[in-house]
Amino acid sequence: MENAFFRQDCFINGAWIGASGGDTIAVNNPATGEIIGAVPRFGRLETAQAVDAASTAFPLWRAKTADERSEYCGKVYQALMDHQAKLGELLTMEMGKPLAEARGEVAYAAQFFKWFGEEARRIYGDVIPSPWADKRIIVTKEPVGVVASITPWNFPTAMIARKTAAALAAGCPIICKPASQTPFSALAFGVIAEMVGLPKGVLNVVTGSAQEFADEVCKNPAVRKITFTGSTPVGKMLAANAAKYMKRVSMELGGNAPFIVFDDADLDRAVDGAIICKYRNSGQTCVCANRILVQSGIYDEFAERFAAKVAALKVGNGLEGGVEQGPLIDEAGVAKVEEHIGDATAKGAQIITGGKRHEKGGSFFEPTVLRDVTAAMKISSDETFGPVAPLFKFDTEEEAIRMANDTEYGLASYFYTKDLARAWRVMEALEYGMVALNEGIISTPVAPFGGVKESGLGREGSKYGLDDYINIKYGLFGGLE
Numbered sequence: 001m002e003n004a005f006f007r008q009d010c011f012i013n014g015a016w017i018g019a020s021g022g023d024t025i026a027v028n029n030p031a032t033g034e035i036i037g038a039v040p041r042f043g044r045l046e047t048a049q050a051v052d053a054a055s056t057a058f059p060l061w062r063a064k065t066a067d068e069r070s071e072y073c074g075k076v077y078q079a080l081m082d083h084q085a086k087l088g089e090l091l092t093m094e095m096g097k098p099l100a101e102a103r104g105e106v107a108y109a110a111q112f113f114k115w116f117g118e119e120a121r122r123i124y125g126d127v128i129p130s131p132w133a134d135k136r137i138i139v140t141k142e143p144v145g146v147v148a149s150i151t152p153w154n155f156p157t158a159m160i161a162r163k164t165a166a167a168l169a170a171g172c173p174i175i176c177k178p179a180s181q182t183p184f185s186a187l188a189f190g191v192i193a194e195m196v197g198l199p200k201g202v203l204n205v206v207t208g209s210a211q212e213f214a215d216e217v218c219k220n221p222a223v224r225k226i227t228f229t230g231s232t233p234v235g236k237m238l239a240a241n242a243a244k245y246m247k248r249v250s251m252e253l254g255g256n257a258p259f260i261v262f263d264d265a266d267l268d269r270a271v272d273g274a275i276i277c278k279y280r281n282s283g284q285t286c287v288c289a290n291r292i293l294v295q296s297g298i299y300d301e302f303a304e305r306f307a308a309k310v311a312a313l314k315v316g317n318g319l320e321g322g323v324e325q326g327p328l329i330d331e332a333g334v335a336k337v338e339e340h341i342g343d344a345t346a347k348g349a350q351i352i353t354g355g356k357r358h359e360k361g362g363s364f365f366e367p368t369v370l371r372d373v374t375a376a377m378k379i380s381s382d383e384t385f386g387p388v389a390p391l392f393k394f395d396t397e398e399e400a401i402r403m404a405n406d407t408e409y410g411l412a413s414y415f416y417t418k419d420l421a422r423a424w425r426v427m428e429a430l431e432y433g434m435v436a437l438n439e440g441i442i443s444t445p446v447a448p449f450g451g452v453k454e455s456g457l458g459r460e461g462s463k464y465g466l467d468d469y470i471n472i473k474y475g476l477f478g479g480l481e
């Protein structure tokens, strides 16, 4: 492939390490099925090598001034922006999302380096009023140490950026294990690390067995923190494993986002918000609307207008101009979508647009809208992770809140109303880490991203996003009499 960021080797201790005859993982383009390359299937040994490299780099990296770390982050930001087009192309090729979304993701990822680069200068400590006349109390903040990250395929650049930018700003070296379906956007960070002259060992990318990587980073005492974005079942296993060694963890897990439209909403705005919220990345996002709850007075009109716009979405290879929805990541993704539609229609839901595999074949699926969906259907409790919008009906505000909170997840939620009092009531009543009023897109590097309940622990982005990478040290200065 003609792309300066395309590497098929791992980046460990500032060097490119190939499989050298060992096992590899082939990576395909989900739009064409074509194999675009292969990366090493590394395991415990190579993970341990990366941990050693990061461990050696730690004292040197933490000793950099805040200004120096900030400047490195600024350079990574600039490199991502300067090469946005090439990085976007690589992302689309391995993941399938439309090029415009891929470029947008690169810019979003870059913003994390800008934001955390600025925050690196503001990792303030404290002086606490002492209860003793002869003693003083101070609080300082220190980097936690070597960080290991595991990330999913749906945002291959942004999920790494959120973690890496915060770690580097705080003074922590990092080892990244990307999803095996999308390793190239991760390996591109190795090229960027070289470009900006990051000291060796500060940023490492290891591809291969997730299980072996996880076992090594949990057991290896040099790793002080594990940060994970992915599914809730894997997050739970990882957190349990990390708990055996009392490792700090951050968990960005699955969601089951409600998108509530009240009778008094601006309907055009709600329809447009629902489209972007549901169909961005072909519905393969943890914050995308999984359940659209519409009040009875506007249910039919909403369904009609929404389905008309959904039917007009252009499906195709993300590299082609004007495409708004790419393929799903793989056959398993399509099978889950089909299972949810089959279960819902068997229990009485109606397909009002889409509903089947797209004529383009492969893992392309028609953008779909289902109406008359109820809580008895699988789609109401399970994350679909595909381009299917189920429309539920409710009568009262209390009913909407009860339905919205009736899930073990608590990541993102959305609602549309023009009533100010209702806006406050609903915002406070939704049991979610993030609530958007009259907007269908919620993420920005300056706000805290994260969930409650089984959607995870910790926050990424914002001033709170550094906390997970920092240890608080209490210092007592005595003998001052």
Ligand code: NAP
Pocket (backbone or CB within 6 Å): 150, 151, 152, 153, 154, 155, 177, 178, 179, 180, 181, 208, 209, 210, 211, 214, 229, 230, 231, 232, 234, 235, 237, 238, 251, 252, 253, 254, 255, 285, 286, 287, 383, 411, 451, 455, 456
């Ligand atoms: P996944 O199966 O949990 O995989 C995510 C990552 O975990 C991949 O790197 C995977 O590696 C690795 N992994 C798999 N099995 C593992 C194990 N036993 N131990 C340690 N690591 C393991 O999730 P996915 O299907 O790729 O991603 C979709 C999920 O991520 C959805 O549930 C979505 O909601 C969630 N997500 C959450 C957020 C958020 O911020 N809350 C953001 C994006 C996505 P391999 O690829 O090598 O198997």
